[in-house]
Amino acid sequence: MAEKKSLGKEFTKGLVAENPVLRLVLGTCPTLAVSTSVSSAIGMGLAATIVLICSNIVISALRKVIPSKVRIPAYIVVIASFVTIIQLIVKAFVPALDSALGVYLPLIVVNCIILGRAEAFASKNAVLASAVDGLGMGVGFTAALFLMATVREVLGAGTFMVGINDLLSVFSDTTFNGFTIPFLSENPMIIFVLAPGGFFVFGIMIALSNMLAEKKGKKRAELRGCEACPMASTCSMNGSCEEKDKEVSE
Amino acid sequence: MKKLTVSASPHAHSSETTTGIMLDVIISLLPAAIVSVFYFGLHAFAVLATSIVSCVLFEYISRKIMKRSNTVGDLSAVVTGIILAFNLPSTLPLWMVVIGSFIAIVIVKQMFGGIGQNFVNPAITARIILMSSFPLAMSTWTQPLVTRTGEAVTTASPLASLAGITKEADMVLALENANLPSLKDMFLGLRPGSMGEVCAAALLIGFVYLLIRRVISPIIPLTFIGTVAVFMLIAGKGNLEFVVYQLLSGGLLLGAIFMATDYTTSPINKKGKIIFGIGCGLITSVIRVFGLLPEGVSFSIILMNILVPHIENLTTPKPFGSVKEKKSKEGTAA
Numbered sequence: 001m002a003e004k005k006s007l008g009k010e011f012t013k014g015l016v017a018e019n020p021v022l023r024l025v026l027g028t029c030p031t032l033a034v035s036t037s038v039s040s041a042i043g044m045g046l047a048a049t050i051v052l053i054c055s056n057i058v059i060s061a062l063r064k065v066i067p068s069k070v071r072i073p074a075y076i077v078v079i080a081s082f083v084t085i086i087q088l089i090v091k092a093f094v095p096a097l098d099s100a101l102g103v104y105l106p107l108i109v110v111n112c113i114i115l116g117r118a119e120a121f122a123s124k125n126a127v128l129a130s131a132v133d134g135l136g137m138g139v140g141f142t143a144a145l146f147l148m149a150t151v152r153e154v155l156g157a158g159t160f161m162v163g164i165n166d167l168l169s170v171f172s173d174t175t176f177n178g179f180t181i182p183f184l185s186e187n188p189m190i191i192f193v194l195a196p197g198g199f200f201v202f203g204i205m206i207a208l209s210n211m212l213a214e215k216k217g218k219k220r221a222e223l224r225g226c227e228a229c230p231m232a233s234t235c236s237m238n239g240s241c242e243e244k245d246k247e248v249s250e
Numbered sequence: 251m252k253k254l255t256v257s258a259s260p261h262a263h264s265s266e267t268t269t270g271i272m273l274d275v276i277i278s279l280l281p282a283a284i285v286s287v288f289y290f291g292l293h294a295f296a297v298l299a300t301s302i303v304s305c306v307l308f309e310y311i312s313r314k315i316m317k318r319s320n321t322v323g324d325l326s327a328v329v330t331g332i333i334l335a336f337n338l339p340s341t342l343p344l345w346m347v348v349i350g351s352f353i354a355i356v357i358v359k360q361m362f363g364g365i366g367q368n369f370v371n372p373a374i375t376a377r378i379i380l381m382s383s384f385p386l387a388m389s390t391w392t393q394p395l396v397t398r399t400g401e402a403v404t405t406a407s408p409l410a411s412l413a414g415i416t417k418e419a420d421m422v423l424a425l426e427n428a429n430l431p432s433l434k435d436m437f438l439g440l441r442p443g444s445m446g447e448v449c450a451a452a453l454l455i456g457f458v459y460l461l462i463r464r465v466i467s468p469i470i471p472l473t474f475i476g477t478v479a480v481f482m483l484i485a486g487k488g489n490l491e492f493v494v495y496q497l498l499s500g501g502l503l504l505g506a507i508f509m510a511t512d513y514t515t516s517p518i519n520k521k522g523k524i525i526f527g528i529g530c531g532l533i534t535s536v537i538r539v540f541g542l543l544p545e546g547v548s549f550s551i552i553l554m555n556i557l558v559p560h561i562e563n564l565t566t567p568k569p570f571g572s573v574k575e576k577k578s579k580e581g582t583a584a
Contacts, residue, residue, distance in 0.1 A: 189349075189383035196382070200357075 007132045014136030020113045021144035022209040027113040030104050031145060032198040036156070039163040039178070041149035042142065043097040047090065047105060049138025051082045052114050056134035058082075060122040075118045080109045096166035113141055144205070151201050156192030158185025268365070272325035274465045278456035279332050279508065285452045286445040289394035290340035294445050298335040300344045304351035305331035312360040326365045330354050330372050333508055336446020337377040337501065337548070341390055349383075350376040370555040371515050374505075374548045381548075391442035433491070436498040447501040457507045466511040469523040470530075474506040477531025485539050502534065505547035515555040522558075522565040529554045 020026045027048075034044040058078050059066075066074045087105050090098045098105060108114065117137055122130040154160055161178035168174050191197040287295045309327035313320045321327075334350055354372035362368050381388045431441040439449025446453075460466045479493055486492035497503075510516060510530055517526050530550045537546025 187343075187346075187384065187387075190385065191379055191383040194382065196379075 007129060010129055010132045011136035011139075014133065014138075014140040015143065016140075016209065017213060018137075019140040019144055019209060020116075020137050021141055022206050023213065024116075025206070026116055027111050027141060028202075030107065030111060031148065032195070032202060033104055034101060035145055035148040035152055035198060035201075036193045037100070037153050037163060038146065038149040038161045039167060040097065040100040041145040042164070043090075043094070043167055044101055044104065045138070045142025045145045047086050047101075048108055048111060048114065048141055049135070051079065051086055051108055051111075052117060052138045052141075053131055053134040054082045055079045055114055056117055056122040056130040057127055059118045060125060060127045060130035063123045066123075071119075071123065072115075075115060075123075076109065079114055079118070083108045093170050094166055096163065100163065113137060148198075148201050148205060151205075152192045152197060154181060154184060155189050156194075156197060158183075158188045268324040268326065271465055272329050274460065274463045275329050275508070276325065276332065278459040278463075278465075279329070279336070279446075281452035281455045282336065282446045282449055282504075283332060285439060285449040286336070286340070289439060289448065290392065290445060294340035296344060297338060297340060297342060297347055297445065298332065300347045301335035301338075301351055302328055302331035304348045305334065305355050308351055308355040309360070312356050313364070316360065318364065321365055324365060327355060330359070333373040333446070333504075334376055336504055336508075337373060337444055338380070339388060339390055339392070340445050341392055342387055346380060346384060346387060350380050353379050366514050368514055369558075370552050371509050371512050374509055374552050374555075377548050378552060391444075393442050394440050394448060430495070433494060433498070436495065441499075443499075444501060444504075447504040450498050450503055453503045453507055457503075460507070466507075467523065469520060470510050470516060470527040471506040473524050473527025474510055474530045474534075475502065477528045478502060478535050481531065481535035481539075485535070496538070500538075500545045501547045505534075505551055506530070510551050510554070515558060517558055517561045517565065519565055519567060522561045525561050525565070526554050526558065529557065 014020065016023075018024060021028070021031050030044060030048070035041050055075070055078050059075055062074075062078075083106060086108070087098075090101075090105060117134060121133045125133070150160070153162075158181050159178055160181065162180070163178065165175065165177035168176060189197075192201065283298060287298065305327045306322055310320060310322050313322070331351065334354055335347070338347060338350065354376035358370060358372040358375045359365070359368045377388075435441055437450050439452065441448055457471065461468055475497060479497060482493045482496040483490075486496075506527075510527070517523050530547075533550035533553055534546045537543060537549060543549075
């Protein structure tokens with residue numbers, strides 16, 4: 001990242017323009033698996049956001065110490081420690097969420113959004129900017145999960161936010177536990193909570209977000225650099241591939 | 251002196267139009283439509299009408315929204331509507347029919363570019379999505395002619411009973427004990443099932459009409475049904491009654507005649523058509539005999555639809571007089 005962006009821009013780019021799920025198509029596995037209910041989607045989003053912010057801060061702070069040859073194992077160790085912390089906290093305070101997320105909670109360790117941001121952003125930017133970037137990406141991830149889960153839960157089960165009480169009761173003693181939608185809950189379209197429905201909703205949402213981003217004047221191929229590259233987390237070329245691409249096309 | 255003007259080729263035109271072909275398909279579907287309304291009563295008519303009207307409406311609206319030329323006039327949406335209704339039980343709530351039309355026309359057909367561009371059959375995809383969304387409503391069958399008096403009697407479809415029989419050791423005995431409709435009833439359609447699939451006689455009339463009008467080639471239906479027959483002959487250890495039962499039950503005839511032959515989603519040349527038909531037949535039989543579901547016609551057609559581009563690649567005919575290309579290999583080596 002040669003040019004300096006304002007912190008506000010670092011935050012907002014994660015929401016729509018470079019939304020990790022819908023624009024960069026990262027983190028697909030947890031997205032499809034967890035978005036069957038809104039409450040577990042929110043839980044997953046929050047957990048991933050916290051890990052993302054913390055790991056971005058630590059990796060950014062250590063960026064001059066970590067030797068580049070072993071940086072991926074180093075990132076993984078940092079991320080894994082935060083995931084373990086989050087997992088223990090969730091197990092202790094929201095056991096219902098822990099059983100709802102199942103294996104996908106520990107799997108945040110290898111979530112490519114987090115690894116991707118560590119490699120593409122935190123390892124090259126200052127601490128504050130990395131924290132804001134992590135927050136933006138995390139909110140973008142949570143928002144995408146929330147939207148997908150809303151469609152899937154409302155159409156597939158006829159309910160909205162059922163089970164949210166497990167999450168809310170940690171902070172306050174409300175009894176709010178979601179809505180049951182009268183007609184849909186009697187005739188749910190089961191396919192939406194199954195895998196094919198997940199792919200349908202995912203595809204349509206990617207199409208819509210592409211349309212939104214294109215309407216803002218950005219062409220589809222406008223995303224450049226390592227953030228736009230799904231291989232960024234495992235790539236060691238640090239952007240030099242772009243010049244090669246140019247040579248080939250010219 | 252008059253100028254001699256020659257238009258660009260082709261110079262020989264056929265009078266065939268999309269609308270004409272679709273009209274022929276509609277005519278061939280009419281016998282089965284009439285029979286299903288006669289058998290299943292007013293609600294069947296309501297399902298049929300809802301399906302057609304909503305398909306045409308969705309086609310019109312989506313073309314309008316996408317700012318494309320309107321193709322309602324080519325009647326393809328009407329055909330999709332009729333075939334979709336044929337795939338549904340007559341007791342299905344009408345709003346589910348509308349969802350089915352939406353999936354068929356908007357998602358499968360128009361989102362991929364409209365007529366001629368869809369890569370799977372719209373009606374079948376809609377049926378499969380409805381089937382996995384509302385499994386109970388989609389497998390509630392009623393006995394024909396009984397529902398007309400107003401009281402619906404739900405029964406298992408003959409195919410569901412047959413699925414159990416294939417797993418029994420003494421099949422002849424099981425066939426007699428299973429309390430299945432007689433073969434004559436199966437042929438006339440006096441058995442529970444989806445609206446359009448029950449009456450084999452009406453479907454065959456439509457088949458003959460399509461063949462006479464040369465709208466479809468007989469290759470796909472014949473290889474499809476033939477493969478199922480051979481497979482069932484082996485699975486049924488040579489029991490002919492079992493084979494005929496398998497051919498008349500479920501949506502095999504409807505699928506083989508009207509859905510597997512869809513121009514857009516079936517191979518162009520003869521060899522491809524044969525591969526396509528055999529593939530459909532094999533998948534159908536395997537699902538029927540070994541699978542959890544009693545019926546596999548819709549899945550077999552959708553799976554083969556997806557394979558069509560590859561079948562076309564394999565069966566592209568060689569141009570007359572062409573020699574195997576050796577230059578390209580040398581070129582890459584050098």
